[in-house]
Ligand SMILES: Nc1ncnc2c1ncn2[C@@H]1O[C@H](COP(=O)(O)OP(=O)(O)OP(=O)(O)O)[C@@H](O)[C@H]1O
C-alpha cells in the first residue's frame with residue numbers, strides 16, 4: 088500500500104541553525120500518529136511544514152501520492168488544531184465552525200447541516216450562539232477540533248491540543264479525541280511532548296530529538312524495544328547497564344561483564360561479538376525485589392544483592408532506589424496487599440534484586456547525556 | 467460608620483472647575499446683550515445671525531470638507547503604517563515608530579511652520595489642499611498610534627487559522643483582520659476627525675485666503691469684536707466635538723474578551 092501522507096527527506100533550517108534534519112515518515116490512511124519529543128526538538132516546525140506555513144529547505148511533502156510541497160496552506164486538504172485554539176473571537180461557535188465552509192462558498196443548507204452535525208459530534212449544540220470567550224478550555228478545544236474537521240480534511244494536524252488543560256480534563260479529552268477519531272476516521276498527526284498522551288492515543292509513535300526522527304513504532308514497540316538511550320529514557324523510565332561482552336552463551340543469550348553489577352546474562356536479539364561495548368536498558372518494573380536470596384539458576388535470570396536507599400510509596404506501586412555495587416537502580420514494585428505484608432522493605436534494608444535475561448534490552452546507540460533524563464531520587 | 471463625603475465634594479469641585487467656563491459660555495450665548503456682563507433676557511438671535519453669517523457658513527463647509535477628507539486619508543495611511551510597523555520587524559523599527567509618533571509630541575507651531583516652509587519652497591498654492599495635507603499628517607499619527615495598540619494584543623495565529631481553513635489573503639483581511647481591528651480603526655478615525663475640527667495653530671499657518679476653518683474663523687471674529695456670535699458658535703462647535711469624543715470612547719471600549 089502506498090503511503091497516504093509522506094515526509095520525504097525533509098530538512099529545514101531557520102537562518103543557519105538546522106531545526107529538522109532528514110525526516111522520512113509515512114502515515115497510513117486513518118491512523119493516529121504521534122510525534123513526541125522534548126521542547127524545541129522541531130515538532131511544531133514539522134507540523135507547520137505539513138500544513139504549508141513553512142517551506143522546508145529540502146525534501147518533499149506528499150499527500151495521497153501527490154507532491155504538495157509548493158502548495159500554500161489554503162490549498163491543502165489538511166487542517167490544523169492550533170495549540171492555543173486560535174478561535175475567531177468575533178464569531179460565534181457556529182460561525183467559527185462554519186468558517187471553512189463559508190470560505191469554500193458552500194450553500195446555506197449545506198453549511199447548516201454540516202455545522203449541525205459537528206456540534207452534535209462535539210456535544211456543544213446548545214452553545215452554538217456563544218462567543219469563544221464564554222466557553223471553558225475544554226469546550227474551546229472541542230470547537231477548534233470541529234472547526235478543522237468540518238472541512239473533511241485528508242489529514243488533521245494537532246499541535247499539543249491538550250497542553251493548556253489540567254490533568255483531569257486532559258484525560259477526559261483524550262477519551263473524547265479517541266471517540267471522535269473513531270467516528271470520523273480521519274488520519275491524525277498529533278504532536279505532544281507528553282509521552283503518556285501519545286501512548287494512550289496512537290496507533291504509532293515517532294520519537295524526535297534535536298530535529299531528527301529517532302524511532303518509529305507502535306507504543307509497545309517503542310516502550311519494549313527502544314533503539315537508543317534517548318528513546319529508552321524519554322518514553323518511560325529505565326536503567327542503563329554498561330559493560331563488555333564476556334562470552335556468548337547461545338544464540339539467545341550472552342554474558343555481560345557489567346561495569347558495576349558484575350557478570351549478568353542478557354538477551355541477545357542483535358548480533359554481538361566478545362569484547363563489544365554494549366548498553367542494556369532495564370525498565371524499573373521488570374525487577375523483583377526480595378528479602379531473601381531467590382533460587383535463580385544464573386542461566387536465564389540474574390540476581391544481585393543490593394541495599395535500599397530510598398522508598399517512595401505511590402499508591403498502586405512503590406518506587407525504590409537501590410544500590411548494588413556502585414550502581415543506583417530504580418525499581419518499581421506493584422503491591423497487591425501492602426498492609427498485609429508483614430514488614431515492607433525500608434530504607435537501609437539489604438535485599439536481592441532479580442530479573443530475567445530477556446527483561447533487559449540491548450541499545451544500538453548510547454549517549455551518556457541521556458542519563459540526565461532518568462528519574463533520580465531527590466535529596 | 468459615617469461615609470466620607472470627600473469623594474463627593476472633590477468630584478463636584480472638579481466638575482465645577484472644568485465646566486463653569488463652558489456653562490458661562492452656554493448661558494451667554496442666549497443672553498440678549500452684545501458684550502455679556504449683565505443678563506438682558508433670553509434670546510436666540512445670536513444663533514439666527516450665525517446662520518446668516520457668510521464667513522461662518524464658508525468656514526463650516528471648509529471644516530467639514532477638510533475633516534472628512536483628512537480623516538479618510540489618515541485612517542487608510544495610519545492603518546497601513548501601523549500594520550507595517552507591527553508586521554515587518556527590522557532593526558530600524560524603533561526609529562520608524564518614533565518617526566511616526568513624531569507629530570504627537572512636536573509642538574503644533576513647529577509643525578505649522580515647517581509645513582508652511584515646505585509648501586512655499588515647493589510653490590504649492592495655499593488653500594484647502596494644503597490644509598487637508600497638513601491635517602492628514604497629524605491624523606495619521608493618531609490613527610497609527612491607536613491601531614498599533616490594538617495590534618499589540620492581536621493574536622496572529624488567527625491569521626494562520628484563517629489560511630489553514632482555506633481563506634486567501636483578501637478573505638483573511640475581510641473576515642478576520644478588519645473585523646477585529648475595526649474598533650481601533652474607527653476610534654482612531656474619530657480622534658483624527660475631532661483633532662481636524664479643532665486644529666487652529668497648524669491650520670492658521672497653511673490655510674490660504676478663503677480656506678479658513680471654523681477655529682481660524684472664530685479667531686478672526688474675536689479680532690473684529692463679535693463675542694456674542696462667537697459664544698453661540700462655540701456652543702454648537704463644542705457640542706459636536708463632545709458627541710464625537712463620546713462615540714469614540716464607546717467604540718474603543720468594545721472588546722471581545
Ligand atoms: N521562526 C523561527 N525562527 C528561528 N528559529 C525558530 C523559529 N521557529 C522555531 N525556531 C527554533 O526551532 C527549534 C524547534 O522549534 P519548534 O517550535 O519546532 O519546537 P517544538 O518541538 O514544537 O517545541 P515545543 O514542544 O516547545 O513546542 C527551536 O529551537 C526554536 O527555537
Ligand SMILES: [Mg+2]
Pocket residue numbers: 130131132246
Ligand atoms: Mg511546539
